[in-house]
Amino acid sequence: MSVNPKDPNPEAEISYARMSKLIDVYSQQPIRNKTDSNGSEAFTELMNYQVINHDEEDLDRTYELIRLIHARMEEKFKDYRMAFRSFDCNFDGSISFKEFMIGLENMGVKLSYEDFKLVFKFVDFDESQEIDFNKFCLLNTDKVK
Numbered sequence: 001m002s003v004n005p006k007d008p009n010p011e012a013e014i015s016y017a018r019m020s021k022l023i024d025v026y027s028q029q030p031i032r033n034k035t036d037s038n039g040s041e042a043f044t045e046l047m048n049y050q051v052i053n054h055d056e057e058d059l060d061r062t063y064e065l066i067r068l069i070h071a072r073m074e075e076k077f078k079d080y081r082m083a084f085r086s087f088d089c090n091f092d093g094s095i096s097f098k099e100f101m102i103g104l105e106n107m108g109v110k111l112s113y114e115d116f117k118l119v120f121k122f123v124d125f126d127e128s129q130e131i132d133f134n135k136f137c138l139l140n141t142d143k144v145k
Contacts, residue, residue: 062122065115069139072107084136094130 077083087103
């Protein structure tokens, strides 16, 4: 869709199907009011699930990496919704491992492949090989020990 259909600039145009997909992705992201709960009960439940399925050494390293990622995310983005959108390259509403690595590298977080896998595995607690917005919010360390 463009303002002037005769505009020769291809960057000014976007197909209706592409625009529709973009609107769908953005409308699926949760919107929170200041009066909403911060979901800390659900976060605590997920963190307890994480502790059961990881050994102590990996958990310490994972928490260290998540704190690093959280600090960079706080510097770079206004909120987690904007960060999620920047990671989701194909606008499908979830982040693959590849998108996760690219997103972190674009933020200036340089990790080894093993560290990327460690953090991704931790955040992808249900092992679906995708991170949706709710899982992505686990990178918020305000509630981590």
